[in-house]
Amino acid sequence: xxxxxxxxxxxxxxxxxxxxxxxxxxxxxxxxxxxxxxxxxxxxxxxxxxxxxxxxxxxxxxxxxxxxxxxxxxxxxxxxxxxxxxxxxxxxxxxxxxxxxxxxxxxxxxxxxxxxxxxxxxxxxxxxxxxxxxxxxxxxxxxxxxxxxxxxxxxxxxxxxxxxxxxxxxxxxxxxxxxxxxxxxxxxxxxxxxxxxxxxxxxxxxxxxxxxxxxxxxxxxxxxxxxxxxxxx
Numbered sequence: 001x002x003x004x005x006x007x008x009x010x011x012x013x014x015x016x017x018x019x020x021x022x023x024x025x026x027x028x029x030x031x032x033x034x035x036x037x038x039x040x041x042x043x044x045x046x047x048x049x050x051x052x053x054x055x056x057x058x059x060x061x062x063x064x065x066x067x068x069x070x071x072x073x074x075x076x077x078x079x080x081x082x083x084x085x086x087x088x089x090x091x092x093x094x095x096x097x098x099x100x101x102x103x104x105x106x107x108x109x110x111x112x113x114x115x116x117x118x119x120x121x122x123x124x125x126x127x128x129x130x131x132x133x134x135x136x137x138x139x140x141x142x143x144x145x146x147x148x149x150x151x152x153x154x155x156x157x158x159x160x161x162x163x164x165x166x167x168x169x170x171x172x173x174x175x176x177x178x179x180x181x182x183x184x185x186x187x188x189x190x191x192x193x194x195x196x197x198x199x200x201x202x203x204x205x206x207x208x209x210x211x212x213x214x215x216x217x218x219x220x221x222x223x224x225x226x227x228x229x230x231x232x233x
Contacts, residue, residue: 001026001027002047002116003027003028004021004028004049005030006028006050007034007037007049007051007055007060009032009033009052009054009056010052013052014030017103018030020105020109024112033055033058034066035063037063038063038067041067042070046071046073047073047116047119047120048073048075048116049067049073049076050078050112051078051095052078052079053079054080060078061093061182064093064095065093065094067094068094073119075095076096076098076112076115077097077098078099078101089178089182092169092172092174092178096115099111132168134227134229135229136216137163141164144160146160153207155203159202159203161182162183163227165182166217166225166226166227170229171226171227173224174224176192176193177192203217
């Protein structure tokens with residue numbers, strides 16, 4: 001029997017999802033915030049998480065980052081927001097799918113079944129080797145090493161995590177707030193854009209031939225930062 005964790009701070013949503021999934025012979029668990037969800041996952045075996053984005057204490061995106069530190073089980077985001085940025089960020093952080101509120105019961109069941117089927121046939125046995133590469137930059141997440149043109153460079157933990165976020169999706173633009181949420185694991189504070197700018201500048205000084213004319217870690221004016229695909233293209 002598969003165990004599904006429903007994480008949402010709205011009791012009516014949890015109740016509705018429980019009703020939708022109760023006929024499928026699942027073991028259903030529930031949590032009202034990300035912290036509680038993590039506690040449950042560390043105490044019990046969970047096969048899939050339905051994870052709301054907007055929650056108190058620890059929101060869904062913060063929880064997703066923590067989940068991906070120790071588990072590759074399917075995570076389906078639940079969102080009532082129309083902004084595509086939250087969905088895109090969630091998918092880039094490792095979510096497998098998303099469902100927009102209000103839910104269609106048949107769609108919920110279909111997406112859950114699909115993700116469980118895919119995970120049990122492929123995902124549980126196959127994990128990424130933790131090595132990411134674009135152009136001359138190679139990041140080994142297992143050894144926590146970064147090579148540029150074959151030479152190892154020293155990064156701070158935050159610099160490493162920022163580079164890892166960008167190198168996993170080369171060509172994708174991440175706003176400063178997206179980066180802050182993903183790396184710091186909390187909602188952006190006043191001045192967080194400047195914090196990210198400083199870290200980006202330090203990263204450029206370490207990975208670029210000419211930090212003032214970056215070829216790899218570039219800015220998209222008014223939107224954010226991206227790591228170029230290939231050799232600065």
